[in-house]
Amino acid sequence: MDANAVSHWRTWAWITWLVAAMLLLAFLDLTVHAVVVSSTALVLAAVSGPAGWRRQKFDKLDLTVVAVLYVAVVVLFRVAFTVFTATNVLGLFLCFGTGLTLGVAGPVFYTVRRGRHLSDLGLWLGNWKQAVGLGLVLAAIQFAVTLLGYPLPTPVDWVPLLVMSLTVGAFETIFFRGFVQTRLSASLGQVPGVGAAATLYAVYHVGYGMGGEGMVFLFGLGVIYAVAYALTRNFLVLWPLLTPLGSFFNNLNGGEIELPWESILGFADVLGLMAASVWLGHRMLRRSARRRAVAGQRAQRP
Template sequence: MIITRIEGWRAWMWASWLVAAMLSLAFLDLTVYGVAVPASALLLAVLTGRVAWRRGIVDKLDLAVVAALYITIVALFRLAFTVFTAANVLGLFLCFGAGLVLGVAVPVFYTVKRGRPLSDLGLGLRNWKQAVVLGLILASIQFAITLFGYSLPAPVGWVPLLVMSLTVGAFETVFFRGFVQQRLGASFGEAPGIAIAAGLYAAYHVGYGMASEGMVFLFGLGVLYAVAFALVRNVLVLWPLLTPLGSFYNNLRNGDIELPWEAILGFADVLGLMAAAVWLGRRRLLRKNAQLDMNPLGPRLQK
């Protein structure tokens, strides 16, 4: 594991901070939230001794792959939502779907290629119980603040949106938390990795055609997600509940996305391709382990 899991009293402090940061969504202005959450996280990191800039261990290949993939995904999303738009549904979905699949498949196969376990991406059973418990607590708070008592439209107005939110949430969790955050943290240190990954998460929304005003809030939200992932190193803390719920509520409230029932099949295909990439990556790791069993002197990969 490239960054050790926070343990003991620090874990309780950070878990408490996560709960407080989630609860503050109920009363803080979104721009204020985007400033207050990172500032409080930095203060707590200083108090708990978690701020350290790692020197002399920069993996240039990691950074190059992160940068190239990030630019490719943002460009595909930008092409989908600002060039093709809803006037060309096929072009929009092909570009959008391609970006989502690449954001999971490339990190999986790159991780395997570098001889790293998929648990580096947060995929697997590592700390899964802690991840599920923490994820349920945070998601329950978010549901109480946003969706509890919310009047849903007709099923066609929210079911396809929910499937889309699950798909996008899977992409964002693996790409931004498991890949970008982990790779940046490995080169620069945990706190800088979280801050830069949160900034990249906020900025990537330009691909959706979002104006800069909302990105301050998204930076704060990105820090919250990043800290939650750093605490347990498992995607289950964020997906399938926390991040999809937030996206689902935001899409419902804005009301600017209308999807037909057929969209469910498209997003299900994208989820299927993501799952297939993870399965194939795991198979490749198992084959490598089997080969290493024949050579006991070689380093063994983790599953």
């Protein structure tokens, strides 16, 4: 079997695993689901061969920046939800919004600073058809398992939650998949990188004040998201459908978060700041490329 055939087999094996993992949400206890998902993923990774365990280069600076940004985001969220709480809405939102924005702007500007393209963060359209196709399949399964037939409350009780879910989903996709997972996979190998990123994704929910049982399920869910992203390396596989749908259902079903209509403007502002940081990072890369091109032309002159 040639290399292309092997790669094709691995891709379809992981896609089949992803579909099965999402479908099992309808049948298994959440903790059991996490155990089944993580163990079967490890077995499939072992069967797929040594490619997933190879690392590129151990980069201390990458790992340091990942650790610093991760701690900063978790601390900001923790302060927002356990110090300010809903009794101080302004303080809560400012800390929460700062953490969300930092989780996107920090990776963008660090990536630019290292001379890497934003495709390193999944922010590109090179294979958008594959990413959107896989994202639609997984999101359709998640919708059928969670939201199909779910009785929605009055719009004020769910529309702001949906906007919040879109904002948080954008942050999680870029920060945890595009940045944390990519950088860990480069230094540790793809399989260890996926496992470490899924662990950090689960643990970061301590910032929301979540307990250990919920984190076990989120580890399994983090493995699913990480594998989907690893197959496409494109943020469109997870956002704006898959991760926001999961967050939206969790917030809606939990019934613990109440947001006024005005919160939509706040989350729209955060989304705008995220988009602005990506746009600015893209401009900085183009400007740097032009400077290098001019310098190269000057060097070639007699």
